Amino acid sequence: MKAEKFFRTLPMKLSILLFALILFTFFSNDFGLVDIQKTAIILAVGIDKSDDGYTVASQIAVPKGSDRTTGGTSSVEIVTEGATVSDCITQIYARTGWVPKMVFCNLILIGEEAVHEDVFGFLNYFLRNEYMSDSCFLAACEGSACRVISSRSAVADASSLAITGLFSDAAKKAGRVMTITLKDLSIGYYGVSKSGYLPYVRMRLQEGSQSSGEEESGSSTAPQYVYSAEETAILSNGAMVGLLTDSETLAFSLLKGNVFAGTFNAPDEQKGRPVTLTVLSDDGKVELKVGARPEVTLHLDLRVRLCCRGVTAPLEDIAGDSVPDSVLANAEEKLDGDILSLWRKIAAADCDLFGLRRTLYRTSLKEYGRWKETLLTGAAVTRELHVSTTN
Amino acid sequence: MSKISPRQLYFFLACVAPVGKLVLLPTHLANIAGNDFLYPLLVQYVIGAAAVFCTLLLVRRGKTLPVLLEEVCGKAVSRILCTLLSLFLFYATLVPLLEQKTFVQSVFYDTLPSLAAFAPFFLFAAYLMAAPLERQGRMWDLLAPVAAVGLAGILVLSFGSADYGALLPAVSMGFKSFSEGTMSATSWFYDSAILLTMLGKVEEEKGIAVKGMLFYLLGGAAVGLFFATFCAVFADTAVNQLFAFSKTSKYFAGITVLGRIDYFFIFLLAMVMAFYCVLPAQAGVDLLVGAFHKPRFLGPAVAVLLAAAYFTVSVSLDYRFGELVKAVTSTSFWVFPVFTVLAPVLLLALRGGRRES
Numbered sequence: 001m002k003a004e005k006f007f008r009t010l011p012m013k014l015s016i017l018l019f020a021l022i023l024f025t026f027f028s029n030d031f032g033l034v035d036i037q038k039t040a041i042i043l044a045v046g047i048d049k050s051d052d053g054y055t056v057a058s059q060i061a062v063p064k065g066s067d068r069t070t071g072g073t074s075s076v077e078i079v080t081e082g083a084t085v086s087d088c089i090t091q092i093y094a095r096t097g098w099v100p101k102m103v104f105c106n107l108i109l110i111g112e113e114a115v116h117e118d119v120f121g122f123l124n125y126f127l128r129n130e131y132m133s134d135s136c137f138l139a140a141c142e143g144s145a146c147r148v149i150s151s152r153s154a155v156a157d158a159s160s161l162a163i164t165g166l167f168s169d170a171a172k173k174a175g176r177v178m179t180i181t182l183k184d185l186s187i188g189y190y191g192v193s194k195s196g197y198l199p200y201v202r203m204r205l206q207e208g209s210q211s212s213g214e215e216e217s218g219s220s221t222a223p224q225y226v227y228s229a230e231e232t233a234i235l236s237n238g239a240m241v242g243l244l245t246d247s248e249t250l251a252f253s254l255l256k257g258n259v260f261a262g263t264f265n266a267p268d269e270q271k272g273r274p275v276t277l278t279v280l281s282d283d284g285k286v287e288l289k290v291g292a293r294p295e296v297t298l299h300l301d302l303r304v305r306l307c308c309r310g311v312t313a314p315l316e317d318i319a320g321d322s323v324p325d326s327v328l329a330n331a332e333e334k335l336d337g338d339i340l341s342l343w344r345k346i347a348a349a350d351c352d353l354f355g356l357r358r359t360l361y362r363t364s365l366k367e368y369g370r371w372k373e374t375l376l377t378g379a380a381v382t383r384e385l386h387v388s389t390t391n
Numbered sequence: 392m393s394k395i396s397p398r399q400l401y402f403f404l405a406c407v408a409p410v411g412k413l414v415l416l417p418t419h420l421a422n423i424a425g426n427d428f429l430y431p432l433l434v435q436y437v438i439g440a441a442a443v444f445c446t447l448l449l450v451r452r453g454k455t456l457p458v459l460l461e462e463v464c465g466k467a468v469s470r471i472l473c474t475l476l477s478l479f480l481f482y483a484t485l486v487p488l489l490e491q492k493t494f495v496q497s498v499f500y501d502t503l504p505s506l507a508a509f510a511p512f513f514l515f516a517a518y519l520m521a522a523p524l525e526r527q528g529r530m531w532d533l534l535a536p537v538a539a540v541g542l543a544g545i546l547v548l549s550f551g552s553a554d555y556g557a558l559l560p561a562v563s564m565g566f567k568s569f570s571e572g573t574m575s576a577t578s579w580f581y582d583s584a585i586l587l588t589m590l591g592k593v594e595e596e597k598g599i600a601v602k603g604m605l606f607y608l609l610g611g612a613a614v615g616l617f618f619a620t621f622c623a624v625f626a627d628t629a630v631n632q633l634f635a636f637s638k639t640s641k642y643f644a645g646i647t648v649l650g651r652i653d654y655f656f657i658f659l660l661a662m663v664m665a666f667y668c669v670l671p672a673q674a675g676v677d678l679l680v681g682a683f684h685k686p687r688f689l690g691p692a693v694a695v696l697l698a699a700a701y702f703t704v705s706v707s708l709d710y711r712f713g714e715l716v717k718a719v720t721s722t723s724f725w726v727f728p729v730f731t732v733l734a735p736v737l738l739l740a741l742r743g744g745r746r747e748s
Contacts, residue, residue, distance in 0.1 A: 011522065018515045127631055130497045135642065183628070183642070191627040362559035 040098035043075060044160030046145030047085060047122055048111035054122060055081050056088035057146035058100070059160050075158040077150040085122040102132035107160045108182065109201065110138070111145035118238035120189055127186055134183040137167050140233040140240060141201040154206035154224035163201055166229045175253040175262035175279070176246075177229045185235075192361045192372070193352040194237050197244075197252075199229040234351040241349035244342060251338035252353065254300055255284040263307050266331035268324070273310035275327055280305055280390060286354040290367045294379040296356065298339055302387045304331065323389040331387045339383055347376040395528035395589060397596040401606040402535035403527075404443065408582045409610040410538050410663045414490045415716065416579045417621045417635040424572035426557060426622055426629075427564040429615060431572030435580050436611035438732060442583035443607045445735040446590075447600035455591030456738075457682040463741050473682035476587065479730045480675030481697060483581045485704065486719050487668035488516070489712050492705055494664070498637040498657065506706065512665070513705075517698035519669045521691040524677040525592050527670070534663050541659030542613060546620060548640035548653050553623035575720035577727040581671055582607070584730045587738070588674040588681075636660055672697055 046057040057079045080091035092100045108126065110119055126132055141148045153162035167179040177199050188196035203225040230246035244252060253259050259282040265274040283301040288294060306323045346353045357375055361368040371378065412432075420428035452459060456476075460469035492509050500508070586603075593599075617636070624639045625632050632638045640653035676697065680690045708715050 011526075015518060015522075018518050127628075130633065131500075131503075133641075183625075186628050186631075187626045362556055365560050365563060 038097070038099055040078070040092050040096065040100045042092075042100055042102055042105045043158060044105060044107035044109065044149060044163075045085075045089075046109040046111065046141075046147075046149030047114050048144050048146050049113040049117070050081055052081065053083035054085050054088055054114070055079060055146055056085055057149040058089065058092055059149050059158055060092075060098070061104070061158075075160075077146075079146055079150070085125045089125075102126075102129055105132060105136055107137050107139065107164050109145040109149055109160075109163070110140045110198065112141065112143055114145070115140040115198065115233060115235075115240040119235070120186070120238045123182065123186070126182055134186070135181050137164055138180055138182055138185055138198055139163065139167075139201050139229060140198040142203075148201060148203055148227075151203060151225045152222045154226050159225070159227070163227050163229070166201075166227060167199065172253075172258060173260045173262065175250045175259040175264075178232050178249055178253055178256075178258075188355075189235075189238055191355075191358055192368070193355050193358045195352040195355075196235045196238075197351075197353060198233045198235065198240075200231040200233045200243060201227055201229045202231070203227050234346060234349055234353060236349055236351045241351055242345050244345065247338045248342040248345065251335060251342045254279070254282055254302070254335070255286055255298060255339065255342075255354070257282050257284040259284075264331075264334075266327055266334050268309070268327050268330065270324065270326065275306060275310055275323075276308040277304040277323065277327075277331055278307040279303075286356070288356050288359050288379075290360065290364065290371070294356075294360070294367075294371055294375055295382065296379045297382045297384060298343065299384045300335065300339065300386070302331075302335075303390060304328075304387055305390050328387050328389060332385045335387065336383055336385050339385070343381055350376055352376065393525065393528075394592055394594045395525055395531075396594050397599050397602070399528035399531045400589075400593055400599075400603060402531045404582070404603055405606040405610045405613075406535035406538040407531055407663060407667055408607070409542070409614045410660055411487055411667045412579050412614045413542070413617055413636040413660065414487075414494055414634055414664065416576065417618050418630060418633050419716070419720065420572050420576060420618075421622065421629040423575060424568045425564045426559070426626075427562060427569060428572060428622070429558070429618055430562075430569055431576050432611075432615060432618055434573050435576045436608060436614070438728075439580045439582060440604045440607045440611070442732045442735050443586060444600050444604040445739045446583045446586040447603040448739055449587075449590050449735070450593050450595055450599055453591065453595065455681050456587055456678065459590065459738065459741075470682050473678050476584065476730060476734070477675035477679045477682075479726060480581070480584060480588070480671040480678070482719075483578070483584070483727070484669065484672040484675075484701070486578055486716060487664075487671070488701055489705055489708065489715065491661075491664055491668045493712055494634045494637070494661065498634055498661075509705075510702065513698045513702040515665070516669045516672070516701065517694045519666070520673045520676045520694035520697055522673065523690075524589060524674060527673070530666060534666060537659050538663040541656045541663065542617065542636075544656030545636055545640045545653065545660070546617060548643040548656070549620045549624055551644060552642035553620050553639075554626065555619060555623045557623050557626040558619060574724050577724050577731070578716075578720045581727060581731050583732070583735055585671055585674045587735060588678040672701075 040058070041061040042058050043061050044059045046059075048055045057077050059075045059077050062074050062076050078092050078096060080088040080095065082088040082091060089100050089102075092098060108123070114122070123138075126136075127134065148163075149159055151159050153159045156162035156165060166177055171177045172179055178197055179199060180197060185196045185198070188194070204227075206224040206226050230249060232244040232249045232252065233240045234242045234244060250259075250262070250264055253262070259279045262279045263276050264279070265276050268275045279302055281303040283299075285299050287297040287299060289297075304323065306327075309317070352358070352375070356379075357368070357372055360371060360375065417428070420431055424431055449459070454462075457469050457473050460472050464472070492512070495509060496504055596602075617639075621632070621635050621639050622629050624642065637657050640656065641651065643653060646652065676690055676693050679693060683689055
């Protein structure tokens with residue numbers, strides 16, 4: 001009887017055993033083991049144009065120690081050259097014996113020269129790579145990307161960590177930076193808009209840090225840098241066609257409705273000094289209507305609060321946060337100027353930053369066919385601004 | 392051995408069968424039909440539902456497919472036809488099986504894993520293929536909720552990053568793309584052929600054909616919603632996103648804080664897919680065993696041989712999977728409707744083999 005029961009339940013037992021084995025091998029991910037002696041965990045890459053192709057600086061995480069005093073992320077930068085970016089990445093293995101692992105790459109920094117050509121000439125490598133996340137940040141930079149990646153940060157263990165720190169949600173909500181990922185840039189590029197933007201990174205020498213000597217990130221005497229990304233490079237057909245100033249970047253961010261608790265300055269003639277206003281709510285949008293000719297409405301409705309007067313103020317003035325009408329009017333005027341300047345810049349560069357061609361394509365193929373070439377330059381533009389206070 | 396109950400069959404049609412359409416099909420169709428890829432899917436599901444309806448009408452005759460054919464055409468012809476259908480099912484297994492392999496290798500590993508990582512799957516496949524088809528019923532009871540939770544979880548995590556405007560304009564790619572998409576999608580719609588092998592193994596129920604069709608369409612609606620969300624997340628770059636159900640949910644805002652929690656749902660669907668991708672071959676082996684009057688050795692022998700053959704193909708086509716998909720979906724796409732649509736309709740029209748009242 002026992003033997004009969006055993007054979008009767010054998011298929012079920014076998015199936016459970018086999019299924020467990022499959023689960024084990026399927027989902028083990030090699031048991032999560034990464035041999036760091038043989039693996040180059042790439043945190044960020046900087047890409048520059050060179051005479052024969054590209055120069056790529058790969059920032060590779062290396063173990064620093066496990067005790068509290070020395071813990072953190074340390075990195076080493078490997079600079080490689082090749083005809084394509086793929087060539088450059090492959091050379092990491094040839095030069096170091098480390099297998100490049102891209103899954104933790106969180107930043108692709110594009111040098112000034114490279115960003116003036118179609119960036120998807122080399123970004124397509126990252127799009128094709130199934131073992132890399134397309135949620136990584138993209139940015140352009142002043143000068144050489146390899147130099148920026150290889151520089152020593154004054155505020156973080158690695159330059160890439162300092163730069164991605166600029167792309168935090170808080171910075172985005174403050175309207176100080178317009179971040180973008182590889183996925184979003186590629187959607188803009190391969191869509192009908194064929195446009196996009198990149199935060200533009202500049203690095204400055206940290207005051208008090210040594211300005212001469214070797215510029216090696218590993219050297220303790222190397223100069224230290226801080227980074228900013230308040231400007232925005234605008235792209236058309238994958239190439240940089242203009243640079244938005246920090247004010248225009250804020251205007252862009254406001255029109256996208258991104259800003260909460262961000263601040264900006266407005267003139268106050270009564271006190272003779274500008275005041276700082278905090279944005280409490282940002283209702284920004286860009287609308288397109290097509291009649292005889294396209295009409296674009298840049299709509300911005302802000303609620304603000306006084307943040308800082310810049311001059312001595314009585315305590316009652318600080319306690320009550322009312323904003324004088326003249327300041328609100330000045331704020332409107334300032335933002336109107338920034339928005340107008342932003343629109344003129346993107347229209348002149350044919351950069352469809354607000355996806356108007358995409359909107360037109362989705363609503364009417366006929367009108368899209370008619371206006372796709374001249375939409376930005378031929379549209380009538382109306383600006384509707386309203387800045388109000390909380391009271 | 393107890394028959395498959397109607398409930399189990401409905402679970403299969405509504406929850407398990409849709410999983411096979413979520414791996415490569417969305418990308419494949421987006422490549423051909425752009426953001427109009429819902430139309431070929433809709434057509435395939437309407438045709439598939441009609442084929443499921445016709446096949447389930449045959450359940451009322453209470454006979455297995457070999458017996459049904461034998462009564463009309465004789466033993467020899469019945470064996471030939473059953474062998475042909477089995478061969479078709481073995482062929483139809485190729486794409487989903489290799490889909491599963493490339494999916495596992497790409498999604499669950501950070502770099503290309505060794506061959507050994509997937510090899511044990513073929514042992515599992517051999518075991519499944521040798522098992523009688525009736526045993527699937529209990530499996531579907533377990534797999535259906537797993538599939539439903541997996542798909543629902545992925546959809547919920549994806550909604551936040553979806554822009555459904557990407558599906559517009561509604562008809563932009565033209566008739567050529569539509570017809571090409573419809574034709575090449577046939578390779579993923581072989582469920583009615585699997586149901587043919589289940590004739591005589593499913594308990595009869597009043598209205599099983601209509602209910603089965605409706606459950607199949609319900610599964611189709613879930614697949615359609617997933618396709619729409621996939622397009623809404625990736626817009627024009629959808630053509631580049633292989634292994635669709637592992638991609639759409641990864642932009643969920645909480646992932647930056649919590650890590651890839653969506654992997655839980657991806658694992659669930661991958662688990663269901665592990666069973667579904669072997670099912671056509673299992674159905675084929677079961678049909679052969681039935682047609683040749685159940686010689687004891689036949690099932691396990693064919694199953695082991697088939698698993699070995701699939702393993703060999705998977706190794707030799709390791710870097711040619713794209714070419715295989717192209718060959719199956721473009722060159723020989725017409726084979727599929729012959730067995731999935733024409734066969735059930737012709738069987739239904741057969742006057743012989745009807746149950747005597």
